[in-house]
Amino acid sequence: MDTSRRRFLQQTVTLAGAAAVAGCSRFTSGPAAQSASSLSKLRVLSIGVIGTIGGHDRKSIAAHPQAEIVGLCDVDANALAESAKDHPSAFTCADYREAFATHADKFDAVIVATPDHSHCTIMTAALAANKHVYGQKPLVQQLEELDLLERAAKAKPHLVTQTGAQRIEHAARRAAVDILKSGGLGKVVEVHVTYGGGALGGGFYFADGKLGDPVQPPAGFDYNLWLCGNAEEPCRPQMVQRQWRSWFNYGGGQIADWVVHTTDVLFYAFPELQSPTQVCTRTPSRDLRYFHADKVLSTLTYPVNSDKFAGSTCNFYFYDSGMMPERANIGLGEGKWPSGICTIVVCEGGTLVLAPEGPLEVWREGKMIDGMTWPGLPKYESFNHWHAWVDKALGKDTPHLWMPFTIGLRCTEPGLLAVKAAKFPGQVLNWDRRRLEFTNHAEANKTLVRRAYRKGFEPVRM
Template identity: 30%
Template sequence: MNKREFLKKSGIGALGLLAAPSVLSAQDKLRTIKPDGRIRTAHIGVGNMGAADLNDISSHPQVDVVALCDVDAINLSSARKKHPNARVFFDYRVMLEDMADEIDAVIVSTPDHMHAPASMLAMEKNKHVYCQKPLTHYVSESRAMKKMAEEKGLVTQMGIQVHSFYDYKLATMLIRDGIIGKVHTVHAWSPKSWGYNGPKPVGEDPVPAQLDWNLWLGVAENRPYKEGFYHPGNWRKLMDMGCGTLGDMGVHICDTPYNALNLDVPMTIKNECRESNGFGYPENNIVTYEFPGTDYTTETLKWIWYDGPGMPPPNKDLVLPGAKNESSVKKKASTNISLDANIAAEGELPEQGTMFVGTKGRLLLPHFMQLPRKIVKGKYVDISKEINKYNLGAPIRNYESEGPKHYHQFIDACLGKDKCTAPFEYSARLTETILLGVIAGRFPNKKLHWDSENARFLEEEANQYLSGKYRKF
């Protein structure tokens, strides 16, 4: 069954998704909505995380969703049911061309390799852009997106929602106020495994009837469709489309220490992992960065990221009060959100999190929705007085109320009522840092030296991975 037959039999064609090969709307062109007091949004990618982005953006009372785009007709059908007045497209390029005068802001929620192509085209057409994390797939793209946003004076935001959450804002304030002195080491970890240690797939499977495989591949190298390897989710594990666990959870978890310490990009990067297979990312990575110092750190800062099953390994910096010794530390899942933040009463690390190590103690920040905790000389220290002085109110433990904040901040900024806290000016640097660690995985156990001014590694062999060749599609 081809895509056209699928659309007819599924009833999606009756919803207006079968008007043309790339433009999928049976409606007449919508009347132009005056942008005064309203923001008209177009959404590129409306399945999975894209569906969540669409829900939270559209929950803003001054948003009108005018366009929906996805390479999967089922995703489009689901989104269209919630936004029946929006025009629908398979190809974002056609959407941006056809509706150039009817869109104020674009939300990009595609796989990583299509973030920059879609965002750059939207910005070229002077549209404000909210782009999911990591901002780009290549370092060169991050710098290009930052430059264009600045030159055009556009409102931009990267999709790191926890940036606007209570506990992360609190941790940033505490660190900047010197609660543990100057920070010399950061440990950050996630046991998730967006890696693939197996062989490259052989053969091909039929492309699902609802999927435009060519448009899904986009700028990536052409290849046969193989079920279970690409759409809808496993692309994160693969070098040509995703950025591994570091590019997924690492952006969220590393955001707060990166922001709190006012870091730039690192001087050196080393990734302890298996040899590169040229297809999938390693399932376990230990990435060590060295950063130049800031007002909140010692002369230099050591930062260690751990990901994959069993991470992090035992380390004296991670031993918590109640633990018998370094090797006895257990990791406790942080899915049970608790107001009292008693996650470490028995020496158990949160499943994911960050440990700041300073000259006057340590600060543990679980991921997510749990209070940071200060540790000095092996004991927890009460920091309620420090917390109370910020007048943040009681800790918020409701994701339904916290989740939309980051999105609404973007819309309010488009309306001139607020400023984004994760614009491309900031998020491009954070993403560059993340991607340098990803690249280091191609050269296991080798220290790479980064020349930020010239955007090049001193190790010439690594520079080929700073950018990629775009396929014409």
């Protein structure tokens, strides 16, 4: 890095940090501080412009007639150049801190579609700077970050947040919410969630679990910025750009990657489900220094004080790597699963089975009916998940902002607990969300709850 650029970035860190601590007063006099109803167009900065979902997020939001992508930020110079073809007037930068320090008056809202380990740092910076935030899932990568991002969102109630949980667009998911809320299947007994693949499946999104020797980062890729708050370590094969999901320090494997898509209907239907108090993960994997575990079976216990549940606790069972529960044990007759990824809610009066985009099955006494024929369901209108966020940020009333960060964080928590508890396979860990502490396991507290952030890349604490 040349001396002038290093000096600029040091100044950028100082300015951004001072602004955050001071409530970002240097950013609040421009359009970003205006009330939502006074905005005629939402000016959006896209951080993580292509990646695995960033390009789709950016293009979907840009398609709204009252949204404009005015800024592009990415550590990959090639991705930045490619996305700039779609938005030739947008400013560009590699460092998110530069965007907030020198361009904050040009945008009102931010898309954060970066690797998981950088989510909390960037999202809290955006909220501190008074920007609406569309944040990709999982919202955070560390358990402590559940609290950091929650506090940041609560400190800025006038800002509109949305989690990247777009599958609620499908009518089957909304119908599942209505059926569960109605109590028509009786009290909930337990929940099973299957995740299809595993963290070490290889291919486009995941690594294969084989640790390669250090390599040079891809050409045009700023690896130092990609590390964000993580400790410095060498770049390796199957690490940056897409397959970071498999790495313990950067992603959350298949479970944390999909958990908002699979548990959303539970948290929409049952606000009494807050935080689990126990987690126990079983896996044959033992060396988790670099990669997440494979063949994970995790049990999470939620306390419930509600007549909608059969007991005082409700267990969630998570399965990855193609594992599935025994159909007969959960009230299902013979048949094929609608998908390798399913949300299965076992109730006293029947079992609900939901694939990510449907179909929705309801089973009673070994026989299945199409859940969309459930009596009394409304006609579900079509809507655009991304546009609902834009509309709300512009001050328009919409019923379709389904997953603000308050709900998104509740969906994220069980996924993080399940994959992190794999470091202590077969051990029951007692979790206290308020204290951010495993009350029965000192080593788990030391290794699973938080990270030490590199100077200049810390989340904003509000």
